[in-house]
Amino acid sequence: MNFRILATLSCVLTSVLLSSCSSTGSGNAGDGSDVLVLARVGEIDRGFVQPLAPSPSAKPSSKLPKLGKDKHKMPYYHHEQRTRVVRTTAYTHTERDHVGYGPRNAVGTRLKYSATVRSAAADWSVYPLGTTFRIKGQPYLYVVDDYGSALVGTGTIDIYQPTKKLMREWGRRYVELTIVRWGDPENSMDVLKSRRGYRHCKKMYASLQHRISKGYYAKAEK
Numbered sequence: 001m002n003f004r005i006l007a008t009l010s011c012v013l014t015s016v017l018l019s020s021c022s023s024t025g026s027g028n029a030g031d032g033s034d035v036l037v038l039a040r041v042g043e044i045d046r047g048f049v050q051p052l053a054p055s056p057s058a059k060p061s062s063k064l065p066k067l068g069k070d071k072h073k074m075p076y077y078h079h080e081q082r083t084r085v086v087r088t089t090a091y092t093h094t095e096r097d098h099v100g101y102g103p104r105n106a107v108g109t110r111l112k113y114s115a116t117v118r119s120a121a122a123d124w125s126v127y128p129l130g131t132t133f134r135i136k137g138q139p140y141l142y143v144v145d146d147y148g149s150a151l152v153g154t155g156t157i158d159i160y161q162p163t164k165k166l167m168r169e170w171g172r173r174y175v176e177l178t179i180v181r182w183g184d185p186e187n188s189m190d191v192l193k194s195r196r197g198y199r200h201c202k203k204m205y206a207s208l209q210h211r212i213s214k215g216y217y218a219k220a221e222k
Contacts, residue, residue: 049137051135051138051173051175055136057083058084060075060077060084061081064081072087072156074087076155077155082178083178086155086175087155087173087174088157088170088173089170090166090170091159091161092161093111093160093162095164105121105145105146106145106146106191107191109145112145113161118141119142119146119160120159121144121147121151121160122147122156122157123147123153123154123204123207124144124183124204125188125211127157127183128144128183128185128217129144129145130181130182130183131179131181133177133178135176135177136175136176141180142177144157144183148200149200152203152204182217188204189212192204192205
């Protein structure tokens, strides 16, 4: 695996965990069994904090260029605007289209679901690998470490849930989120380069390549 990818994700997660004063440890099991991954789900779910309703100020800024809308009629936000209203869905590793990969993300590490850090999937040309964000009203930090074919070409973010019950409870939600740190488009391309035989990966790779060439990410603070 590309060293820069590991370094980026390690740096993001280390800084988050060191700065957290309420961390209770990860719900992931490292190299253990899937059962251990889910061991604390009940405990964590009992303390689940519902997102708050988005505020009107989270709509696209009139001071920044308009970037159109996706197929769900949701606006694409300029990279300089970190607070935005986003359509979210949920997924789990036991779904038919993910079961072959188990509880692992697109870079081969375990999907995260703890009291502090949780995984999310997105179109990496919109939210590059390693992007971290918070949802209004929740204490969790989400990290984009996965993708999905249905997400490509949209601004939708898929929130990882470790069981189908939790996935259904999340459903589809429109939430206000704030980008804590943008991921690295170059790292995203490194991962996708060898996967361009898949249509959705090829599309993300081409979109990343185009946006990098146009300086789309240049003003985003790293």
